[in-house]
Amino acid sequence: MTGKAGTGATGAVTTRTRLDRGRGALGPALELVHTGRAPTRAVLTAGLGVTRATAGAVAGELEALGLISVDAHPGAAAGAQGRPSHRLEIAGDGPVALAAQVHADGFRAALVGLGGRIVATTPGCEIIDADPAKVLGSVVDAGVELLRESGRRCVGAGLAVPSAVAEPEGLALNPLHLAWPAGAPVREIFARCVRAAGITGPAFAANDINLAALAEHRHGAGRGARDLLCVATGHRGVGGALVLDGRLHTGSSGLALEVGHLTVNPEGRPCHCGSRGCLDVETDPEAFLAAASLATRPESSPLHQANDAIGDRYPADPAVRTAVEALIDRLGLGLAGLVNILNPDRIVLGGLHRTLLDADPERLHAVVADRSLWGRSGQVPVLACTLDHSSLVGAAELAWQPVLDDPLGALT
Known part of the structure; x- marks a missing residue:
């Protein structure tokens, strides 16, 4: 009896140690799945450079967080030898980021999940006010309506604007085609609108083409x-x-x-x-x-x-x-x-x-x-470019980045 109890305790310690070791790999693992580079647990194991057991614990933790799904019994491909590896996919009902884009001829809001998948979009609005607070308030309101309809958890919000955005202040230096004042504090305004709408995650803003490049690099032609x-x-x-x-x-x-x-x-x-x-x-x-x-x-x-x-x-x-x-x-x-x-x-x-x-x-x-x-x-x-609405997908990438950096800390 003592031997059995000892074995059980040792097994529990081993599992806990494996999970603790694997938590440092949660972010890299999620990024591999997010960018389509780890479709199976075997590929994830190789990509992380860890044991199969640690990769399994990492995948299980990401699944428990509602970020991915693990298919432990995938069908074998025709003519394949051996047991197929567990398949890893983005959770179909997982969290989303609120993405917003403003351009010279209107604005649009969207919900974007992991993997750069657009879950829902609003129709494009074709009216742009000269007051950035009014425009950003409207686009956030449109996004909140999408969230309400979807019932999804929101991890944060990202905004794409047709202007250079100075860091670290988040100022739109040259929104020439929007008739906004030069140096408009778009990130501060956007974050204020996001908080007022009851969204608790962080808010970001950046240049639209920068965000298109980021999206294409992670999910598209780049x-x-x-x-x-x-x-x-x-x-x-x-x-x-x-x-x-x-x-x-x-x-x-x-x-x-x-x-x-x-x-x-x-x-x-x-x-x-x-x-x-x-x-x-x-x-x-x-x-x-x-x-x-x-x-x-x-x-x-x-x-x-x-x-x-x-x-x-x-x-x-x-x-x-x-x-x-x-x-x-x-x-x-x-x-x-x-x-x-x-x-x-x-x-x-x-x-x-x-x-x-x-x-x-x-x-x-x-x-x-x-x-x-x-x-x-x-x-x-x-x-x-291969993505539709690449700047919207890129804006969502800003909001997803804290989760990719530290899934456990960001979501719990």
Whole structure:
């Protein structure tokens, strides 16, 4: 009897020790599942560099927290040998982050789960007030209604804005297309709205293209890249972001990579920055519509109008074809300059730039290769963003990060 009791005590201590050791791996384990790199317990074991027993304890703890589900009896693939490993998946009814995006032509709120999965979205609102507090209050209210309908737990909130956001203050320095005051304290305002709505998790704010790059790196076309360059048109203007060695590079104060102000047409259109012919005004939707001699319509955003015109009329319409070729050449010139400076291993394009790439990928690849130092021998892959609402997914990543860093501490 004593021997049995001793064995039981020893077993309990062993289990407790294994779990204590594994708790330090909870965050890395969750990130592996979150980014799709650990679909099974066997892959998780290898990725963490731990024993099968420790990986099992870690997976069990994440399941107990309501973050993942563990299928202990998965079906074996046809012709497979041996017992299949436990399958790990994001919990179908797990917590969500509230994501919000504001742009020149409206705003949208969404609930985003682990794995970058959008659970629910609001219809896009097309009215933007000059007072950021009114806009952010409205978008948070819309998100809270989604939370109420879903019944999900909320871990926090993230906001994407079309402006450089200075750190650590969270100030929107140049929200030119929103008519908001320069230096608006968007993170403070957003956090205040989130708290007033009864959401207890942390609130964050960042530049929309930075967040699109983060989302694409973790869940989209940038997955697996070490040094990823993302360039995209919003509804107006052009932004860029860089992921270096797997981490978003924002510079010393959050203002890195203002690619929109690279000159690509010295005799081109005046830019808001005071220069002329910047990428920002030479390759955005309004530049395309002007080049194609298409009038903007008030009932639809310039981005939607430009995408529709290319989709419906390229290459048959000569004016649209000429405009597409002109914008591709300017975009390629800007990308080549960035390749020369940054040497990324992959480029992803979003917004209208994704549409231009889809329209004539060979032309864009040729311009980048011809204008970069290494030419075709060192050509960098240029891919289209694959996520819908990538800036919203990226905003949710901000809110999920504390959970990824410390699941137990964040949720208990």
